[in-house]
Amino acid sequence: MAEFLIGLGLPGWLAWSIAALVSAVLLLNVIAGGALVFIWAERKIAARIQDRLGPTRTGGRFGWLQSLADGIKLLAKEDLMPEGADGLLFRLAPYVSFCASFCAFIALPFAFDVVGQRLNVAVFFVVAVLGLEVFGVILAGYASASKWSLFGAMREAAQVVSYEVPLGMCVVVPVMLAGTMDLVTIGEKQAGWMSNWYLFHDPFTFVIFWVYVTCAVASVNRAPFDLAEAESELVAGFHTEYSGLRWSFFFMAEYGSMFLVSALAAVLFLGGWNGPVPVAQLVGLSEGTGDSAAYFVRLLGLGNLIAKATLGVLLMMWIRWTLPRLRIDQVMTTCLKYCTPIAAVMFAGAMFWQLFLPGGLLPGWSRPAGEIREGWLEGPGGLPAAHPTTSGHNVGVAATDPSDSSGLATRSPR
C-alpha cells in the first residue's frame, strides 16, 4: 500500500504514515467490530443455551444490530465518576486496559505474513502485553474509591499474575517444538494436514493444550474464573463504578483479549491459518503461484484463523453459561496445585518426546521435525531463519555462512 501511495506521488514518509495508520485503524476495527459481533453472539448463544430467544428485533431478524444499538446507548450515557475517586487514574484505567489488549494484536499473525508487525519474539510479546491489561483493572479498582472495586482489582491482580506462570509454560511448548518464538514461523511449521498441528504432535502437547485453555480462560477473566467482576459477590467488581463509554472500553478489552488468547491458541496448537485439510496446496495454489493466488491463500488462511479463534471464543461462552464460579482460593489452588505442575510435567514430557521420538511413534507419519535444531547444532552460525526478510515457505534452515556469525544484524553499506 505504501508503494502504491508512493507511486501516486506522495512523499515516502507520508505514504508510510498513512499505511501504518490504516493498519492501526484496521486492527482497531477488528477489535471493536469483533467485540460487537461477539457481544451479539454471546447474547444469542446465551439465549440458545437458556431456552430463550435473545435479541430479535434490532436490525431486522436475529437482532443483528443489537450491540450497535447498545453501543450508541452507552455513548449517550452520562459519564459518572464517584465522589472521592482519583480522577486521573479513574479516567485513564479503561484506556490502559484497552491499549494493552489492542497492542497485543500487533504481533498476532492473521494469516501468513498478514501481521501488524512480525516480531522475532512474538509469542513472548503477546503474552507480555496481554499481562499488562491487569494494570488497567488495578487502577480502576483503586481509583474508583469503592470497596467492591478494590476487591475485584486485588482478585484480578492475584489471579492474572499467578496464571501467567502456567500460561507461559504452556506457550513455551510449541515454541520448543518450532524452535522459534516467531508466531508466523510457528504457524508455518504446522502447514499441511491436520496431523501436523502441534495439538496432535504428541500426547503431552495434547494435554498441555487443555491446560492452556484453562489458563487462558483464567487470564482473561472469563467464567468460571471471572472473580474480578463476580456479580453475585462484588456487584460488578472492578468496573462497578464505571458507566457509558469507559465501561464499554473494559468490555471491548475483555472481548479483545478473549479473541486474542483464542487466536494465540489457534496459532500455537491448532495449525494457525492452516486448515485441517491443505486445500490450497491440493489445488496447486501457493504463495509463489502468483499474486492473485497469494491473496487467495492468505484470505483462506485469514478465514481459517478467524474461524478457529471464534470457535475458541464460543467455547469460552459455552463454559460461561454452564458453570458456576469458583472461589478465589480455589482459583489459586487450581493454578498452583494443578495447572502449574501439570504444565511443568507436560513441558518436560514434550521435551523428551522431541529428544527421543522426533519423528513420532508411527514411522509412516514422519513429520518434518528437527530441521531447525539440526541447523543449530551444526555450527555456531546456524541461525533459524526466523527473519523478517525471509519470505515464502522455506523457513526451515537458512544456511548462513558460518563466518558471518555476528548474528545480530545484516550489514549494508550506508
Added chain:
Amino acid sequence: MSNLIDDDPRIIEFDVRTDEMLVNMGPQHPSTHGVLRLVLRTDGEIVSETEPHIGYLHRCAEKIGENVSPRQWIPYTDRLDYLAAMNMNLGWALTVEKLMRHEVGEKARHLRVLIAELNRIGSHLVGMGAYGLDLGTFSPFLYAFREREKILDLFEEACGARLTYSYITCGGATADLPPGWLQKCEAFLDQFEPIIKEYHALLTTNAIFVKRTAGIGVLSREMAIDYGCSGPVLRGSGVDQDMRRDGESIYTGMYDGYAFEVAVQKDGRYPRDHSYPSVPKEAVLGDCWHRFFVRMLEVVQSMDLVRQAIDRYAACKEPLGEPMKLAEKLPVGDAYLETEAPKGQMGFYVVGNGTSIPWRVRARSSSFSNLSVTHELCRGCLIADVPAIVGSLDIVMGEIDR
C-alpha cells in the same frame, strides 16, 4: 485467644496487616435476595463478622391485621412469602379455622394439599435457580423459571393471579378448579419429572458447585435448633422434623392418607424412593450442599404428593363448599399454628376478642429465624461464601420484614 484460632479451622492465617474493612453488601446488591443489607467486617477477603440489617421491606402487616377481618388479611399473607403465597394463605386460613374450630370438607382438604405442594415446587425452583445465580451460573436460573412459569400458568387458571393468589382462604378456597385443570397439572408433572435430572447435572453434582457448597456454612444440628431454624435449613442439618408429619392435628390431618417420606438424612442416608444423586464425599451434614439437596428432594416429594392429591381430589364428588363469611365473628381466645411452608415453619398467631376483627395478629416467619443464623455461618468465611451461605438459607425478605 491463640488457642481459639488454632482450633477453628475456618479462621485462615493472615499474612499482611490489613485493616479491617466494613463493607455494605446490600440493600442494593445482586445477591441479597431483595433488600437485605449485610454489613461485613472483612480482613481482606476473609469475613470476620456479618451483621444482617433488615426492615427495608417492613409494611406493618401485623398492625394491618389488627384492623381487618381474617379473610381480609388473606391478601396480606400473599405478600409475606410471595414466592409461596398459597402456603401463606393456607397457614393463615388454618390458624383462623383452628381458632374457630372449623373443619373444611374432604374436597377442600385435597385441593389445599394439591395447591400448596404445587406452590412448594414453584418456591423451591426459585430457591434453586437463585442459588445457582448466587454461585455465578445463570442458566439454571432460567431453566427453573421456565418450569415455574408453567406452575404459575396453572395457578392463573385456577385463581386468576400469578403471584399473589389469595386462593386458599378461611374455610376452604375461593373457587373450585376449572375443568381440565387436573389433566394440565398431570401433563406438567410428566413433563417436569425428567427435567429434575438436568438440575442435578447442572448444579447438584457439578464439580464446581460441590466445591463451592460442600463443607461451606456448616450448621450443626444443635445450632439449627437453638436458632429456631426450620424447613430445609433444619432438615439439611439432619433434624428429622416436618410439620406435615409432626405438626398439630388440624394440619397433619390434611395429609392423612398421603404417603411421603420426610426429606432428611437419617442414619447417613437420604430417602431412596426415587433415584437421586449420591452425596459427595466432601459434603458435611448441615452445609450448603445439604440444604440445597433437601430442597431438591422436596421437589420430587411434592410432585408425589401432588399426584396423590390429584387422584383424591378427582375422587371427591361433593361440591367444594363455601368459605367463611368475610366478617365472621372470632371467638375469644388465641390460637397458634405452624405449617410447613417451603421456606420452613410458618407460624401464625391470632387473638380473637369476640368481634370479627382480630385483637392481635402475628406472623412468625421461618426466614426470619433462618436468617438470624447468618452471622454464625459466615464467621471466618470468604466473601464469596457469603452469597453461597445466604443463598442456601433461601430467604424471602417479604416474610422477614413483614
Added chain:
Amino acid sequence: MMDFFVAPSILLPGLSMPSCLATVPLFAANPFTEPVGVIHYLVVGAVLFTAGIACMTLKRNALGILMGIELVLNGANINFVAFSSSYLRGEGAPTLGLDGQVVALFVILLAAAEAAVALAITLNFYNNHATVDVDRADDLKG
C-alpha cells in the same frame, strides 16, 4: 512534561550543553531525519538514572525508594542495550554484542528478585510499625 529533559539536550542544543557540542553534527541535524545513535540512548539512560537517584533520596515511602531503584536499574539497562546494539553503534564500531543483552537480561531478573525481597521487607516493616515511612525505621538508632 514530555520533553523536559530531552528537549534541551537534543532539540535545543546549546542550552544545557557546552556550546562546543553544538558543532557536533548530531545536534545540528534534524532529529526526525537523522538515525539515532548510542548517544541518544545514553542521554535517556542518564535521565532515568538521575530520576531514580533523585527518587531514592527524595521519597520517604519505602515503596517509592524501591521505584527509584527500579529506575536506576533501567537506566543502566538502557546503556547496556545501547552498547550491545550494532545498529546503534553504526558500522564497524565495536559492540558489546550478546554480552550487553545478557547482562541486561540478568539485571531484569535480579531486579525482579530484588523487588520481591524488598517488598517482603517492606511488608514486614509495615506489619511491625504500621507505616512505610523509612524515616520511622530508626529502632536501631543509638
Added chain:
Amino acid sequence: MTGMLAMDISSLTDVIVPTLATTFRPAPILAALPVAGVNWHSVLFLLFAALACGFAVAVVAADNVVRMALYLVFSLGATAGLFFLAGAEFIGAMQLMIYVGGTLVLLVFGVMLTAQAPLVAIKASSSDRTLAAVAGASLLALLLTAAFSVDAWMAPGSEVVPAPSATPLGMALIGVRVDTPPPGSPAGGRAGYMLPFEIVSVHLLVVLVGAAYLARAKRRKTPRAIDAVASAMPVEPVVASTASGVASGRPAGGAKSALVGGGR
C-alpha cells in the same frame, strides 16, 4: 529489503484483497527509509524516549504513591519500546513480561496493601526537594558530560534492520555462543553464560524462598474482633436500660453497636 512481495495494486478488480494483504505487511516501523524525509526509527525513538524520561521525572515529582507506580509502569513500558528499537527484541519482551507485568504488579500490590490514607502521599519537605533537584541536576550534568566526552559514541547509528536476537541469546544462556563478538569487543572470546544462568536461577529460587519466609503468615498476638465475637456466647448481660436512650427510641448500647451505621 523490507521483504515485501512485489504486488500489483493497480488491478482494481479486487480491491479488498490487496488492501488486506498489503496493510498487514510488516509495518514500516523499523524500516529506515532511504528517501529523504522522516526517519521513522528516530521519530519512534524520540517518542519513546520522551515518554520514558517524562514519566521517570513524573515518578520523582509525584507525591501519591499509586500514581508513582503508574508513572513507573509507563516509563518502563516506554523503555521496553526503546529496547525493541535498539534491536533487542527479546530484552524488550522480557522487560514487558517480567518487569512491567511481574515486578511492577508486585509493587503495585505492595502499594495497595500499604495504601492507607496517611501513607499514600508522604510529602517531602521543600528543602529536600531543592536538595534533590540540585543533586540530580549535577549528577545529570556529570553523566551527560561523560557520555558526550567520547567521540566514538557520537557517531550516528546505521540504517540496517536489526536481526533477531532471541535465538543467539538463548543459545548463549545454555552455554553455546553462536556469535563471535566483533574484534575489539570486551568479551573477546566465545564465553557462554551457562554458569551465570544457573547462578541466577538458584538466586531466584533463594529469593523466592526468602521472600516467602520474610512475608510469611504470622499470627497476631493481640486478640482481634473476630475472637471477641467468637467468645461472646453465652453473652454477659449488658445492661442496656438507660432511661433516656429508651424513651427517645434510640438504640441502646451493645457489643455489636460498632457495626451499626447511621440512621437509614
Added chain:
Amino acid sequence: MRGPGFLESIEAAFPGAVVGSQLEALDPWVEIAPARIADVCRWLKTAGEPRFDALECITAVDWFEPDAKKAAKVSWQPHLEIVYHLWSTTARASLVLKVNLPRWSGDVAGHLPELPSVTGVWRTADWHEREVYDLSGVLFTGHPDLRRILCPEDWVGYPLRKDYEMPLDYHGIRGR
C-alpha cells in the same frame, strides 16, 4: 406432658413461678411470673421433660383499649402479654408460656416495662426480642444487643401498641 403433672414439675422446680394456667384452651398455656421467665425457660430447655429445645416465637399482645367507651366495657385490666411458643424437637410437642407485664414500668408513660431476656437460653430469642422491643416496647434486660430491628434506628414509638399514633412526619416524609 401438657397435663397437670407437667405444671407441678415446674411448680416444684420454681415455687411461685407459675402464676396461672389454662390447660383446656386451644393451646394450653402457663403463665409465669415475669422475674422468673428466664430461669423457667432455661429449666424447660435443659432439665424439664420433655426438653423444649426450640423457641418458635415471641409475641407481645397489648391489652389496651384506647377508645374510652369501649374500654369501660372490657373485662381485663390494661397490660402487656408476652407469649412464648416453645417447641420440643424430640417430643414434637409445643408449649405456650405467657407473661403479663404492666404497659409502662411504674405506670409512667415512656418507661418501658422490663423482662429478663431469654437470649441466653435460645439464641433465636435475640432477634425475636429485638422485634418485640422494636414494635411493642418491652425492654429485655440482659439482651446483648437490644436495638430496633424492623424500624429505623431513630424511629419514635412502638407501632404495635394499641395507642400508637403514626407520626405525621419522618425526615420530611409525610406520614398520612
